[in-house]
Amino acid sequence: MDLKKFLTDYVACKSVSSDLTLENGMADARKHLIQFFKSLAIEAREIKFGRHAVVFAKTEQTSHKPTILVYGHYDVQPADDGALWESDPFILTEKDGRWYGRGTSDNKGCHSAVLMAIYDLMSTQQELPVNLKFILEGEEEIGSRSMPQFLLNMQDELAADFAIVVDTCSLDEENIVITTGLRGIVGCEIELKGQDHDLHSGYGGCLLNPIQALVDLCSALHTREGFVNIPNFYGAVVPPRDWEREQIKRLPTLNDELKTALGIKYFKLPNGEFSAAETMRFFPTLEFNGIRGGFQGTGIKTIIPSCASVKISCRLVPNQKAEEIKNLLAETVTKLCPKEMSLAMKFEQASDPYLFDMPNNTNEALFRAVKIAESDIRSTFGNHPIYLREGGSIGLVSMLKEILDIDSLLIGLSTANDNIHAPNESVGIAMLEKGRKFFRMFFSEF
Numbered sequence: 001m002d003l004k005k006f007l008t009d010y011v012a013c014k015s016v017s018s019d020l021t022l023e024n025g026m027a028d029a030r031k032h033l034i035q036f037f038k039s040l041a042i043e044a045r046e047i048k049f050g051r052h053a054v055v056f057a058k059t060e061q062t063s064h065k066p067t068i069l070v071y072g073h074y075d076v077q078p079a080d081d082g083a084l085w086e087s088d089p090f091i092l093t094e095k096d097g098r099w100y101g102r103g104t105s106d107n108k109g110c111h112s113a114v115l116m117a118i119y120d121l122m123s124t125q126q127e128l129p130v131n132l133k134f135i136l137e138g139e140e141e142i143g144s145r146s147m148p149q150f151l152l153n154m155q156d157e158l159a160a161d162f163a164i165v166v167d168t169c170s171l172d173e174e175n176i177v178i179t180t181g182l183r184g185i186v187g188c189e190i191e192l193k194g195q196d197h198d199l200h201s202g203y204g205g206c207l208l209n210p211i212q213a214l215v216d217l218c219s220a221l222h223t224r225e226g227f228v229n230i231p232n233f234y235g236a237v238v239p240p241r242d243w244e245r246e247q248i249k250r251l252p253t254l255n256d257e258l259k260t261a262l263g264i265k266y267f268k269l270p271n272g273e274f275s276a277a278e279t280m281r282f283f284p285t286l287e288f289n290g291i292r293g294g295f296q297g298t299g300i301k302t303i304i305p306s307c308a309s310v311k312i313s314c315r316l317v318p319n320q321k322a323e324e325i326k327n328l329l330a331e332t333v334t335k336l337c338p339k340e341m342s343l344a345m346k347f348e349q350a351s352d353p354y355l356f357d358m359p360n361n362t363n364e365a366l367f368r369a370v371k372i373a374e375s376d377i378r379s380t381f382g383n384h385p386i387y388l389r390e391g392g393s394i395g396l397v398s399m400l401k402e403i404l405d406i407d408s409l410l411i412g413l414s415t416a417n418d419n420i421h422a423p424n425e426s427v428g429i430a431m432l433e434k435g436r437k438f439f440r441m442f443f444s445e446f
């Protein structure tokens, strides 16, 4: 099966999970996947607990084989920044060895490489050496909100020795990363309200402006050095282990090239002992994602706005707990809110961090999987894999561990220059082709 053709049709499905007007695109993506599974006589169906259904599929299961759960997500980030795209985000466009389009990397392209590998094996081989189950989620980009319910309800059917997740980053086409930890996340929106309606700014000087109150509150949430200024925020943080800091040294770019790749001029590192690459992996954050208040149109409107709001997300590291951080944040914000303002806080997204402890042979299947992955990565991509924690979050990975006690082997096929979640998202064609070859070898060697 032609990967480009498969991905072209897949990218054309406008499966933006956060956009209610694009329900059809979500349905199209599910149809595309189910059609793929059906073409290989793999049982597949849609299962819906929340807003967008999961596509669940499984090959014929035999008791003596190891069972692997393959995870990916068919939903994508919005592409509403259309003017900044050099080609239509929903038309796969090839340029300089890359495929451009929303989802080409995150995550349609990456899990398509796995699907194509399965296709190669099943269309040439009578029987797979492993039992496979597939979860293709439609709510990853909106926080995997109905996944806990899905996992709880499907417990028996989802039983597996381990999961394979292809939703993380590698260095480049020669240096593949096996991700050994993910940050968790807590997201919220804070609104401060002064008076019921906007006022003429002629009244100014005798009342607190909600924008002023909000930026004061925001600026109190970090220290000057850049640490998060919430009591006990760092209490549960597990410091990086020595071998992890050693692995990081394998990154050819610790600071300078990373700056170029990210398009920034200066890093701001709270603790100079750790490089940027370490800071983003081993420590938690509090980031402002968006801020709103007052008049946003062109020209000037002399008002004192009635309210102002900010969206915040915290990335968490092992062993912080999303629930605890939520409480600490709420407590601090409540304390910081001046008496002139009424405060509303809405929490939206939450997931715990995940730490993959290198398997020992008590989980025989996973132990073997890491060995096989290591040698197949070396032969397909060129170098020994690098074991690294990643700064991002995949809610499902911690849920799989917590709810079903399933560990995930995270093998990344995207890279930092894929522009995921940004305009002109793309993926290296060679990366996906090598990924396809790697997974073909990996599954067949079990």
Ligand SMILES: [Zn+2]
Pocket: 077, 106, 141, 420, 421
């Ligand atoms: Zn994403």
